[in-house]
Amino acid sequence: MAVQKVPASYSLQEVMDRVLDRGIVIVTRNVLFSLLGLETLLLEARVAVVSVDTYLKYAKAVGLTPLDRTRHVTEYVTRGRETAELPPWP
């Protein structure tokens, strides 16, 4: 079976996979709050926001492997929104 010697153009799902699951998130002061694989850090207790609902919906829609930290992470996010001091990521 042949393969093109230059990469094929990519599908929307592959874009989703990368844009949702990879890429940089923000870190400062080593206080990490994260949700579902999208990491984000408090900008000194000023928050960078990421959407839980959106990600959950999307993870499902694009068939991403379910993440095993869901409960833990959701707890972080809830607290993160209240801009509480968060423990470092274990």
Added chain:
Amino acid sequence: MGVENLEEKAPQARYIYAVIPRIDRDNFGPIGIEGNTVYTISYKDISAVVHNCPPEPYQGDEETVKEMVATHGDVVDAVWEEAGSILPMSFDVIVRPHEEGSAHDNVRKWLEDQYETLELKLDDFRDKVELGVQIFWDPAVITRRIAEENEDIRDLMADVATKSRGMAYFYQQKIADAVKKEMEAKADRDYSDYYRRLRAYAEDTEVNKIKRDKNRQMIMNLSLLVRRDKVTALGETLAEIGEQDGVEVRFTGPWPPYTFAAKIAAIGGEAEKKR
């Protein structure tokens, strides 16, 4: 609208698409999510690519979000082309204001705090692209090949014809087990072989999870960070691999380095996550 106006204008949070080397252009026009104007916030010779938004995450029904994620990808592609290097952000990273400073100030402060890492990586990623490589087996073809090529399995298959019904069942189980075992061994061998051959063209590699596929068995899912001038040579190696009977190769890109930007520990990447 000038960037000065955009900086002052409400709403008060900033959606970040990427960090790029600073270029002359500081306004990319209304190409952002929901038609927002995409512009840059700079510190020294690096810039964050942003739009103004309310201080809450983007969400919506499936179609809406799909559209937004695709737009995020388009913006990253467009600025990457102009800037020559890029550190793409994940979807929905939004910086809010706080009592002591505007969102704009916070973004600039982040660039300042992380300047060394960001600048180093932007330099590192210049003229490199991310490529996705997935290798699949057609289980029917591979099983047949194994049955034909493996002597023990061939013998078992010859034996089964001479056996009674009860014994034939027992033999078929034995054959199935032997094929499964040999398939696993072959997958390991081929994986190592493919990895070694592909790694030679890459500056960095990342092994991704195997995904399920209805009709074919994925045996390898790699992201490779590759210099542009090596992409064709890599493609030729993949063509060789793909020429084998029952093997299929999927080769995608060139991608902005989403996977490799996410590995940068100091700014919240993979390594940080695992710590």
